Amino acid sequence: xxxxxGVPLGITAGIGATAAAxxxxxxGFEVRSFRLRRVTIPVLPAGMRPLRxxxxxxxxxxxxxxxxxxxxxxxAALRPDFVINTGDNLSDPExxxxxxxxxxPLMEFPGAYVFGSNDYYGPKLRNPARYLMEKARGAHxxxxxxPAQNVVHNPxxxxxxxxxxxxxxxxxxxxxxxKIDGHAIALTGLDDPHIKRDRYARVAGGxxxxxxxxxxxxxxxxxxxxxxxxxxxxxxxLAGHTHGGQLCIPFYGxxxxxxxxxxxxxxxxxxxxENGNTSYLHVSAGCGTNxxxxxxxxxPPEATLLTLVAKEG
Numbered sequence: 001x002x003x004x005x006g007v008p009l010g011i012t013a014g015i016g017a018t019a020a021a022x023x024x025x026x027x028g029f030e031v032r033s034f035r036l037r038r039v040t041i042p043v044l045p046a047g048m049r050p051l052r053x054x055x056x057x058x059x060x061x062x063x064x065x066x067x068x069x070x071x072x073x074x075x076a077a078l079r080p081d082f083v084i085n086t087g088d089n090l091s092d093p094e095x096x097x098x099x100x101x102x103x104x105p106l107m108e109f110p111g112a113y114v115f116g117s118n119d120y121y122g123p124k125l126r127n128p129a130r131y132l133m134e135k136a137r138g139a140h141x142x143x144x145x146x147p148a149q150n151v152v153h154n155p156x157x158x159x160x161x162x163x164x165x166x167x168x169x170x171x172x173x174x175x176x177x178x179k180i181d182g183h184a185i186a187l188t189g190l191d192d193p194h195i196k197r198d199r200y201a202r203v204a205g206g207x208x209x210x211x212x213x214x215x216x217x218x219x220x221x222x223x224x225x226x227x228x229x230x231x232x233x234x235x236x237x238l239a240g241h242t243h244g245g246q247l248c249i250p251f252y253g254x255x256x257x258x259x260x261x262x263x264x265x266x267x268x269x270x271x272x273x274e275n276g277n278t279s280y281l282h283v284s285a286g287c288g289t290n291x292x293x294x295x296x297x298x299x300p301p302e303a304t305l306l307t308l309v310a311k312e313g
Contacts, residue, residue, distance in 0.1 A: 057240030058286025060091035076105035086240035087116030087219035107166035116219035122152030141194035186211035244285025
């Protein structure tokens with residue numbers, strides 16, 4: 001009589017219960033467990049006072065997300081010197097008024113922004129396994145994939161008009177300067193590389209030598225943009241897009257970055273080296289998710305208060 005092998009019913013039930021508990025935690029708690037990270041970066045010239053920069057990213061606002069809206073509003077109590085918004089503010093064509101309301105108190109401070117693909121286009125339901133398949137093929141977004149078909153266009157113009165009316169700098173493939181306590185902070189930005197809207201030739205040439213400090217801003221940290229900014233000598237690059245991996249494995253980390261950046265640098269502070277130059281890179285894990293995958297695991301939603309200080313030595 002042939003022996004039959006299988007997983008005992010009790011073990012199967014235990015695995016199912018564990019998976020269900022993990023899903024409840026990821027969708028019911030962690031995705032709304034907003035955090036503030038604090039990071040110090042030694043990039044300023046000697047003698048310049050520290051600058052406090054609040055980076056918000058990947059809000060993916062959906063109408064009715066009141067806890068997220070109130071948490072973003074509360075960040076104004078940090079009193080940053082300026083705010084950098086690294087894009088993907090929307091995940092709902094109806095979300096513009098609530099996104100602007102959430103960021104309203106922060107727009108009382110100087111700031112600048114770039115857009116991400118989800119500011120321009122509404123999300124689509126996707127099989128999460130596609131991110132692993134795209135990683136294996138080396139194709140992400142429109143970089144190597146066929147153009148998106150039948151996509152929903154978000155009313156990004158209202159978002160832009162609200163930011164511009166508050167005095168935030170639009171860094172869409174252009175440069176701008178903020179005056180902070182008598183210091184000139186030069187900013188160079190790109191439109192989203194994830195959908196091939198980046199035009200580095202328009203901003204090439206390196207930091208503004210007349211400014212006290214220069215930094216670079218982009219939504220998706222594709223290597224071509226990091227290489228270009230670093231080669232040109234920018235000491236600091238800010239980006240978002242990755243969601244920190246969003247669904248991570250405890251004690252291992254992220255499986256994907258949704259771009260060609262390696263998973264070791266999926267979030268937080270790291271460095272990037274190219275052509276003999278090294279830049280600091282800070283990637284925000286963001287505070288939202290695509291509306292069709294409203295879960296996070298081992299990767300809580302965040303904003304970051306960056307304190308820029310003088311370079312060591």
